[in-house]
Amino acid sequence: MKACRMFAVLLLTCMIMAAPALAKETIKVGAILAVTGPASFLGAPEAKTLEMMVEDINKKGGIRGSKIELIIKDSGASPEKALSFAKQLIEEDKVLAIIGPSTSGETMKIKSVAEEAKAILISCAAAEVIVNPVAKYVFKTPQMDKHAVIKIFEQMKAMKLSKAGVLSSNTGFGKAGKEQIEKLAPEYGIQIVANEVYDKAATDLTAEVTKVKASGAEAIINWSIEPAQSIVIKNARQIGFKGQIFQSHGFGNIEYVKAAGEAAEGVIFPAGKLLVADTLPDSDPQKAVLINYKKDYESKFKDEASTFGGHAYDAMLILTKAIEKANSTDKEAVRNAIEGLKGVVGTAGVFNFSAQDHNGLDINAFEMLIVKKGKFAVLAAPETKKKK
Amino acid sequence: MNIELFFQYLAAGVTYGTIYAIVAIGFNIIYNTTGIINFAQGEFVMLGGMTAVTLHAFLPLPAAILSAVIITMIIGALIEITFIRWLTSPSVLRMIIITIGISIFIREAALHIWGEAVRALPYFTGTEVTVISAGDVHISPQVLWVIGISAVTVVLLTFFFNYTLLGRQMRACSSNRDAARLCGISAKNMVTLSFVLSAGIGALAGCVVSPITYVQYDSGTGLAIKGFTVAILGGLGNSTAAIAAGLILGILESFSVWVMPTAFKDVVSISILLLILFVRPSGIFGSVEASRLKEF
Numbered sequence: 001m002k003a004c005r006m007f008a009v010l011l012l013t014c015m016i017m018a019a020p021a022l023a024k025e026t027i028k029v030g031a032i033l034a035v036t037g038p039a040s041f042l043g044a045p046e047a048k049t050l051e052m053m054v055e056d057i058n059k060k061g062g063i064r065g066s067k068i069e070l071i072i073k074d075s076g077a078s079p080e081k082a083l084s085f086a087k088q089l090i091e092e093d094k095v096l097a098i099i100g101p102s103t104s105g106e107t108m109k110i111k112s113v114a115e116e117a118k119a120i121l122i123s124c125a126a127a128e129v130i131v132n133p134v135a136k137y138v139f140k141t142p143q144m145d146k147h148a149v150i151k152i153f154e155q156m157k158a159m160k161l162s163k164a165g166v167l168s169s170n171t172g173f174g175k176a177g178k179e180q181i182e183k184l185a186p187e188y189g190i191q192i193v194a195n196e197v198y199d200k201a202a203t204d205l206t207a208e209v210t211k212v213k214a215s216g217a218e219a220i221i222n223w224s225i226e227p228a229q230s231i232v233i234k235n236a237r238q239i240g241f242k243g244q245i246f247q248s249h250g251f252g253n254i255e256y257v258k259a260a261g262e263a264a265e266g267v268i269f270p271a272g273k274l275l276v277a278d279t280l281p282d283s284d285p286q287k288a289v290l291i292n293y294k295k296d297y298e299s300k301f302k303d304e305a306s307t308f309g310g311h312a313y314d315a316m317l318i319l320t321k322a323i324e325k326a327n328s329t330d331k332e333a334v335r336n337a338i339e340g341l342k343g344v345v346g347t348a349g350v351f352n353f354s355a356q357d358h359n360g361l362d363i364n365a366f367e368m369l370i371v372k373k374g375k376f377a378v379l380a381a382p383e384t385k386k387k388k
Numbered sequence: 389m390n391i392e393l394f395f396q397y398l399a400a401g402v403t404y405g406t407i408y409a410i411v412a413i414g415f416n417i418i419y420n421t422t423g424i425i426n427f428a429q430g431e432f433v434m435l436g437g438m439t440a441v442t443l444h445a446f447l448p449l450p451a452a453i454l455s456a457v458i459i460t461m462i463i464g465a466l467i468e469i470t471f472i473r474w475l476t477s478p479s480v481l482r483m484i485i486i487t488i489g490i491s492i493f494i495r496e497a498a499l500h501i502w503g504e505a506v507r508a509l510p511y512f513t514g515t516e517v518t519v520i521s522a523g524d525v526h527i528s529p530q531v532l533w534v535i536g537i538s539a540v541t542v543v544l545l546t547f548f549f550n551y552t553l554l555g556r557q558m559r560a561c562s563s564n565r566d567a568a569r570l571c572g573i574s575a576k577n578m579v580t581l582s583f584v585l586s587a588g589i590g591a592l593a594g595c596v597v598s599p600i601t602y603v604q605y606d607s608g609t610g611l612a613i614k615g616f617t618v619a620i621l622g623g624l625g626n627s628t629a630a631i632a633a634g635l636i637l638g639i640l641e642s643f644s645v646w647v648m649p650t651a652f653k654d655v656v657s658i659s660i661l662l663l664i665l666f667v668r669p670s671g672i673f674g675s676v677e678a679s680r681l682k683e684f
Binding site for chain 1: 506
């Protein structure tokens with residue numbers, strides 16, 4: 001046993017000693033992703049996307065002639081694991097940048113670590129707190145919750161609906177959405193008549209939607225990423241709720257539509273354009289990027305591409321663009337280069353970074369989608385009325 | 389609160405209650421023969437639902453459900469034979485820890501086989517939006533299916549445990565294993581049989597509730613907690629009481645939503661579980677004298 005352990009230590013030392021020799025040749029990029037565990041629907045496509053991209057970049061000769069060495073760590077969505085992996089990647093592997101983590105909770109846990117160690121962190125998680133307040137070395141690729149809420153409220157106004165029943169799950173995602181809804185509702189003249197939080201593992205929500213219906217809500221806004229979002233619409237229709245149902249951008253997975261079946265018809269929600277890539281007009285700047293990513297991913301993994309994998313795509317894209325722009329692999333230079341990136345077309349939208357904006361996306365990154373005949377379709381924009 | 393709203397909450401409560409009850413029945417069978425709680429019961433429910441969904445791609449619904457139940461029964465038997473059968477007089481605690489281990493194992497295996505996607509069987513009658521309405525009170529026909537199947541299961545089980553030789557042998561093992569063995573009953577076979585039976589009933593439960601609750605690799609855990617609460621509430625080992633207890637808990641939860649923020653719904657069920665464990669550990673319908681004689 002002891003001999004075995006000593007051998008392991010020896011082996012490890014050798015590997016660490018050997019690492020600097022390799023580092024001259026390659027650019028080391030770390031990734032902390034929830035490949036398994038409760039958030040595996042985020043982490044698994046993200047990890048696959050990164051592997052696919054790195055393979056592709058290296059096949060083409062790398063960036064500026066250096067190949068990328070990708071080190072993926074599976075955090076299982078645990079903030080504690082994410083923290084120890086972050087330290088390991090920064091101190092032992094000495095990576096240029098870390099992509100991920102997949103969830104907001106994990107990202108917040110390592111935000112200060114990355115900041116102190118001056119390590120570039122490009123998160124694939126959604127919460128606004130990741131980049132607000134701005135931390136010098138921390139960036140994120142998914143769209144803002146705030147923008148999703150604004151999109152929904154604008155749609156409600158266009159449909160002349162003002163009474164909303166809000167349902168959210170007791171997760172970080174649900175909580176962040178609920179806060180934004182509460183904060184922004186008065187600005188848009190939306191009255192919240194019911195505001196209920198349910199357990200993320202809920203199996204039936206008839207009582208909850210009954211309460212919302214009894215409150216006189218004209219529309220239901222549900223904010224969650226679990227199967228519960230399918231249960232909500234099903235139960236609401238079963239008890240005879242006739243109003244409009246809105247979902248968050250967490251609904252952007254066709255599985256949830258399939259699960260809710262007929263009840264999902266007419267549900268409106270904001271989402272990245274990846275889901276409707278094929279139906280976008282040719283003039284859309286993102287169309288080519290989206291279709292390429294979708295085609296590559298789906299032909300390689302025989303699995304439907306999701307917006308979540310797209311967040312990792314964007315993170316890697318931004319990093320490679322920044323390295324090219326900085327024309328160096330110096331951490332400071334690359335970081336400064338990211339802040340100066342403009343008009344980078346990714347899957348989530350067109351990124352325009354600045355010293356104040358470490359997300360770089362505006363509200364146009366979201367498209368309002370509607371479920372029609374079991375498929376996602378672009379909702380005709382309510383803009384027509386605004387033209388005077 | 390008007391009368392229609394009252395009945396709508398009641399209907400919601402009945403829906404919750406029957407789901408919990410059908411899961412609770414599975415707990416009772418293994419308890420009846422071995423005197424332990426099988427913490428992998430929720431995973432049997434998940435396996436049943438997942439297998440049925442997979443098979444439904446090739447088979448008509450009734451055949452898919454039947455095959456899923458049989459497959460899960462085989463898995464139940466294999467698990468018992470591999471992990472439990474060879475133990476000589478294991479302690480209750482050891483068996484419980486083994487079942488917890490099995491539950492984690494099945495969950496992870498399911499994640500690798502099926503991924504993290506959410507699945508569901510189609511509704512047995514009608515679609516997602518079909519409802520049976522009385523005035524402004526609506527209930528999904530699937531709920532009636534769950535109630536019907538729970539009722540039939542309980543009747544059959546009661547008959548099996550009270551009137552057939554095999555059923556009585558299983559009960560004898562629970563009451564006193566050594567005495568049962570002296571009477572020529574193969575205690576080991578009875579334990580295997582109880583795992584098979586409860587795996588089958590768990591799988592059946594997984595199939596009937598999956599249109600309502602959906603099924604995912606980790607959905608067994610949540611169902612098992614509620615099922616466990618209901619089994620304790622009714623008195624361990626008593627399946628008829630489990631149905632009554634399930635309905636009580638479901639209706640209480642549903643009405644708690646009316647008076648309190650919904651976030652407190654689970655507080656209600658957990659408080660009831662704790663209260664019962666402190667005040668009346670034998671359950672509402674259980675016999676105090678009988679429970680004193682049991683090891684666990």
